[in-house]
Amino acid sequence: MRQLNAVGTYLPPWGTERARSAGRDEDVVTMGVAAGRAALGGQGVPVRRVVLVSRDLPLIEGGNSAALLAGLGLGTGVSVVEQIGGAPAALDAVVTAERGTLVVAVDETPAGAAAVLVGETGPAITAVRQVTRSLPVRARGRDGLVRDYADPRLERERGAGVAIDQLELPAKPVAVAGLPARQASALTEGRPPALPTSGASSSLFALASLTGPGLVLAVEQATASAASVDGVAPTVRRDERSPRAGETRTVTPGPEIGISLAAYERAFEPKLRWEAAACTECGTLAFPPRYRCLGCGAEGRWTTASLPRTGEVYTAVTVHVPVPGLATPYSLAIVELDQVGVRALVPVTGAPAGAVGIGDRGRLVFRRMAIRTGIPDYGYALLPDDERAEGSR
Incomplete structure (x- = not known):
């Protein structure tokens, strides 16, 4: 049964x-x-x-x-x-x-x-x-x-x-x-x-x-x-979430950005699992993972630690410069993750470009960052809390 x-x-x-x-x-x-x-x-x-x-x-x-x-x-x-x-x-x-x-x-x-x-x-x-x-x-x-x-x-x-x-x-x-x-x-x-x-x-x-x-x-x-x-x-x-009208964006034609499978493989686990490196000597977190700890200088001695999926916008910018293969405008944010002192640079999703500002809160969600040489490249983006997203309609 x-x-x-x-x-x-x-x-x-x-x-x-x-x-x-x-x-x-x-x-x-x-x-x-x-x-x-x-x-x-x-x-x-x-x-x-x-x-x-x-x-x-x-x-x-x-x-x-x-x-x-x-x-x-x-x-x-x-x-x-x-x-x-x-x-x-x-x-x-x-x-x-x-x-x-x-x-x-x-x-x-x-x-x-x-x-x-x-x-x-x-x-x-x-x-x-x-x-x-x-x-x-x-x-x-x-x-x-x-x-x-x-x-x-x-x-x-x-x-x-x-x-x-x-x-x-x-x-x-x-x-x-x-x-x-x-x-x-x-x-x-x-x-x-x-x-x-x-x-x-x-x-x-x-x-x-x-x-x-x-x-x-x-x-x-x-x-x-x-x-x-x-x-x-x-x-x-x-x-x-409540539905909203789609965004108007411009895609600039141009040569495709190719993928490096070696770089893709190295970044896959921490980027897709949203994990930082935790130094086994002093506990300092590094995202993305580093070989040498910035806290105590220890080398090669670390474990993985799951990162929080909520945080606050430390700063944000909206990009209007056309780049081949990317739809513009789009927003990027540096997010201060809750309780760990780690900041991450991520795109903003689920809201119009320019909708988030310093101090806004949201959660980190799994998204497709790009398609490179036909291969989806995944990562995380900031989805603003409902109050901010709804207010930006």
């Missing part, structure tokens, strides 16, 4: 109440980290396996697993499965997961992410049935082009409609993922919850919407899957 220990959700701040858009520094991995951290809730729950479900994986070769684990704060020994799929695939990943599994599902259009921690407490979830058929009315091939057959009647009468009939559900679902609101309403008892996405994450957003027991239906083209949730509603932690 699988139990929904907790559900975490994330929506980017850009867009409208109906649909959100990923920021320039966001992708499947960064949004998945945000949802996963919300599900884990900072409780240190042991996670033995992570399943990432999406149709928009940043890397097909090379993998996204290490960056995902680093952002989540999980060890390098945790198993990760990267699965291409939609709403039924994400729901199936939950109902077949073993205890200690974190299922993360992410979509880029509309943008959103949700995660489910399968554990030993919470409402039970049981698979009802799955029907897998083929009707590729929307398809993306090896050439990367998306082809849309655009025949809603065909999809309804020969695709989703047939799959749902073959499920032979014992009752009407309380939530439907993967279908437009009008079609979902025709299938449910009463008004179904409005879901912010329609892809893989929509089935996990459906679980987050539950207020009690019931059936959850997930549909994609001619495939459908259903699960039954018993007992009380699951614990839900949401990282969802």
Whole structure:
């Protein structure tokens, strides 16, 4: 028996109440980290396996697993499965997961992410049935082009409609993922919850919407899957800010900034895990890590220490100078991290350029700093507290 220990959700701040858009520094991995951290809730729950479900994986070769684990704060020994799929695939990943599994599902259009921690407490979830058929009315091939057959009647009468009939559900679902609101309403008892996405994450957003027991239906083209949730509603932690209009920025054309994989590898662990070097002789912290301690002069004797993810702006600047490959204007801030005396230079995210000033507070969040030679380069950015971000609209 699988139990929904907790559900975490994330929506980017850009867009409208109906649909959100990923920021320039966001992708499947960064949004998945945000949802996963919300599900884990900072409780240190042991996670033995992570399943990432999406149709928009940043890397097909090379993998996204290490960056995902680093952002989540999980060890390098945790198993990760990267699965291409939609709403039924994400729901199936939950109902077949073993205890200690974190299922993360992410979509880029509309943008959103949700995660489910399968554990030993919470409402039970049981698979009802799955029907897998083929009707590729929307398809993306090896050439990367998306082809849309655009025949809603065909999809309804020969695709989703047939799959749902073959499920032979014992009752009407309380939530439907993967279908437009009008079609979902025709299938449910009463008004179904409005879901912010329609892809893989929509089935996990459906679980987050539950207020009690019931059936959850997930549909994609001619495939459908259903699960039954018993007992009380699951614990839900949401990282969802009020929507705001997207920023107007200019991208300057020019030669791409190449990546140095040697430098990338050296910086990966401290940068993505947000860790400093702690001198074993005097305890002085260094970020980024240094070979020689600035406190006592000891060389090569240090351990790692996790850095706080909250802090106060020590100073900030807004950059308007055009740089090839970068969208301008953008803001940078030196953040005094809480309780450790460490300052970090980071970009500002989730707020218009120029929105933060000295003394403002915020938290450090996992973001994509750049794409260099086709490889995402991740790090941390300052997300201003709601009060400041809301006041800068």
